[in-house]
Amino acid sequence: MVGKLLRKFGRVVVVFLLFIIFIPTIGSANEISNVSVDVQLQSSGTAHIVEKWQADLDEGSELYKPLTLESNQTIENYEVKINGQEMTEVANWDIDGDFDEKAYQYGQHENELNWGISEYGENTYEISYDITNFIAQTSTYQMIYWEFITDEMEPSPENVTLTIHSDKGELTPQDYRLWGVGYQGTAEFTSDGQILAQSSEPFGSSSHLTLLIRLPDGQFPTQFQLDKSFDDYVKEAFEGSHYSFDDYDPDATQEELTNVSEDPMSTGEKLLIGGIGTIGGIGLISAGVVGYNYRKAYKQRKKVYPILEERSKQLSGEYYRELPYPSFELGCILLLTLDDHNTSHGYSEDGSSEITENILTATILWFVFNEYLVMVPGEKHQELQLTGKTDVPETFSRFYKILEAVSDNDGIIKQKRLKKYIERHYQKLESYLDDLEAESQMWMFNHQYLFKQLQAKKKSEESDLDRANSSSVFPLTEEGLVLRDNLVRFYNYLLDYSLLNERSASEVYIWDELMIFAASLGILDEVEKEFTKLYPQYRQESIFINNRGMTFTDYYIISHLMDQSRATGYLKAHPNLSSGSGGSASFGGGGGSFGGGTGGGVR
Template sequence: MKQKIAVIIVAFLCAILLCTPALAASRVPEMELNVALRPDGSAHITQVWTTDTDEGTEFYLGCRDSGYLTITDFSVSDQNGPYVYVEDWDVDASFEEKANRCGILETGEGVELCWGISEYGENRYTIEYVLHDLVGSYSDADGFNHRFVDEMSFFPTDVALTIRNEDGTPLTDENCDIWAFGFDGQIQFEDGVIRAWSEAPLEGGAHMTVMVALEKGVLSPGRVVEDSFESVKERALEGSDYGDSEDAAWDDEPLTAGDVLLFAAIVLTPVLLILLLVALLVKVGKARRKKRMERVGYFRDAPNDGDLNVTYQLGRCSGLCEEDALLGAYLMRLISQGCLESTDDSIDAEPVRLRLSHGPQSGNVYDDALYTILEAAAGSDGVLDPNELERYCGQNYIPLSRFMESCERSGKQTLIRSGCLKGAVLDHDKDLTKKGQQELDEIYGLKHFLLDFSLIHERGVKEAVIWQDYMIYALILGIADKLEAQIQELYPDQLPQLNQYRRYVHYTGCYNGVMYGAYSREKLRRAPNRRAGGGGRVSFGGGGGFSGGGRGGIR
């Protein structure tokens, strides 16, 4: 009898699972939004969705009217051409009836923009419409706080938003201020436009809300608001991590000797305790990493399928890599490929000048991107000088910033797609799944192998691998000097190759220090401007009082 009951329960559960729609399998890997602001405060918005679907009949995109927003000129097209606009959209129509058609459905909150899936599998949809009265005219500024992407039934992996003036007038930190809320990513001024992009999938309640304040005269909005934009800003910044706008107030009374001693006792004592705790944690962390490395054994190949971005992400979360290691690894790769050559082969030459000899042949987009930055810094003579490079990186923060952020984002997203992360956060190796831990073990194994290189007598290893791949990973793991000693012990008769290795490490250290130092200083300098609207990292919290928004997805 018990067996019969068990069979019935299993059959019932199977029936439920079979009847459940497989919408979770559908996904939107990329979503691009282009917002062209018009002089009257309306915006022509173009969204491009890259999708992969296997269920449902239509996509829908909600937009709350917020009491003043209206949408016109809605159209949809895909890779096969434009869709036919249907006046009365029927959500209950069949898959075939919705194919190559689009329409607007009125709801109690506003409208939903709808279009047929038309064809399962991978598709690319272009959605266009005009959003009227987006920008409001306030007493002190013009602007908006708008939710461009709200919660959806799927999680967009990559979202990129561009805001520009339709007439070409540049949007810069001189005529507008910018903030963003609700997602893990950045918002920046770049080449006269505003760009915001995600660095992790928009999941778990994430959204893309952007606030822009424009100087009077940039636009002439038709929507007039009897209030200040400062009040909009204050409401949006509530609950955000943009920080306080004012420094702490100090009274004007002079400090006495007692005040100084009291300050020292209150402040310095906890600081000393914290330093002792940090030192203890560092020591424990080193011991734990050494124990794990010895347990893992040797790994002789390039870890993580040769993806430096993945190796860096795993190395950072586990304490195996320093913050500047990734830039150094890419520089070393360009040098070892012969893309950068010294104008003087002497290792003692100061300053080290590097000539750009040829572009990367690896086919790696990050090698190409970094080479392009160096090419721009070198100028017409094609020769890099440390002082010249430092000035360029300080004055051209955005290209290097985008390169660094793109590398980090790529590594993290690769780990997410391959099932190596438990969620969207990677702050510690505890955030890794079992598969992620296996990927991390490859790095531990390679470090173990490189540290014991001479002891295990790996004389069968090809020299090309030793002088190129191994030294790049030794650099990213912070053991380049130790590998040099290992090679010298194992190959005492190969002095030219050893000297070459030393030169590569020297050149890389010099230029990595210059580039990353300039990048870090400029990043630190820009940090106080974040609350003031200068752009930077997005606040996950805050963004209240927004217009627009509305759920979307597949049904």
């Protein structure tokens, strides 16, 4: 029992750290490392809100927050501090004023709260304000449906925490319901009667933090009256989210909401439904994580572990013409350290993940290349078909068993059946991805590309790599960095293939093998175009196409269906999430909320 709990705890920490590693490169030097929001629901129906923005800025003249109110709502008691020092309010805020004119001053411009940067460098800005009639009264219940952090902030915050508490007493699932949408993370009822929402990875441009909360009818005095029922807003919020209105039970008891199975979901598993499709749960917890300064660690990681596209630009014109590792499955961890887990384009609203889809696409291509599978035309879609070859290597056995279970008497694997099977048995696909990661990690360890344990050093002796690795899940050795850069050079080589090679039709078999690696790197379509430039008949002669009326896009469609079904299956296995028990947030959804807007940050 203890071992099982430790394993689950390890998964939680690993998944959390994974999110920290894959922080996207921000265009400017400005950074907002943390935004914390504290909301006090007062007995009068007014919300007293305090936000603290921790920022490191060297460009722009002001910070601002869009705030759109309803006609019966007002902003009162607006104040701003910098590092605890009160700033001066001005009546008419001029957004075109220069840095000095805005320094140590704050004000409002139309639907914005504005304040001067005042000092470049690291500072903490505290804004506080009251919103009257914050609680909405629907025709059935009272409601908070508020966008606390807007999308398209520039720069997007790296970490967000939101706490809500009430003068009326504790907030519990006995009387309240809760959903978080628009971000990767959680929204939960705490043991001391508060609501706590936390992000689990940095915000991207499309991230926003919106909460939908059901309150007892008539709990607070309010003039914010709505004609629609609360369930109408639930349905609106669920559109594009992981939550299912069909699973929503407005009459579920507290016992039903808080009931968990014998194998309760871990935080990492919850976050899977929040749109984070990380590969598996086996990982390495590096020494020195606890207590390490987040900002310094972030800067070092960003410097040493840039995203794939960024490192490709840094190594522009450099190429590696051989495979950097023996097989794509042995490079999964290396791919994880390079992949851009940016919520603005790394994740779809249905919960699917770019990195997972890339690995699944490469897996399907591997099966076709090794003649375990073929793709054949179906009535509505292209379908996979087993060839009857069964000597599958152990690494791929779990994946093959999924295909085998879904196939009919002719070996056909119809997409509709595949979708339903994975939704019911999503853990089997997770187990396959776990196997890939475990094998990859062991290979990296055995070849000294990955540290098993970091050695403590004096700060004066630490290199940039030491500082970056001290808070990395997969700390690479110097040899590992060379391998990483060879993979990037190989990536460059595939993208510029037609410029660097004079190849003939006899190379089609080799090109097909390279396409497996291209798929794992997320550049399948681009590399196909490179091969076709050299040999226009490539698509017709490739084992993956071979005049069967399909394209490489058809492989992506199936991998997307599998990953989407995995997330959907988990949610269906835990319907209390849709009923408002609190738990994981959904990256998608949140339409029709109040209070927010678009933009904010620095200008």
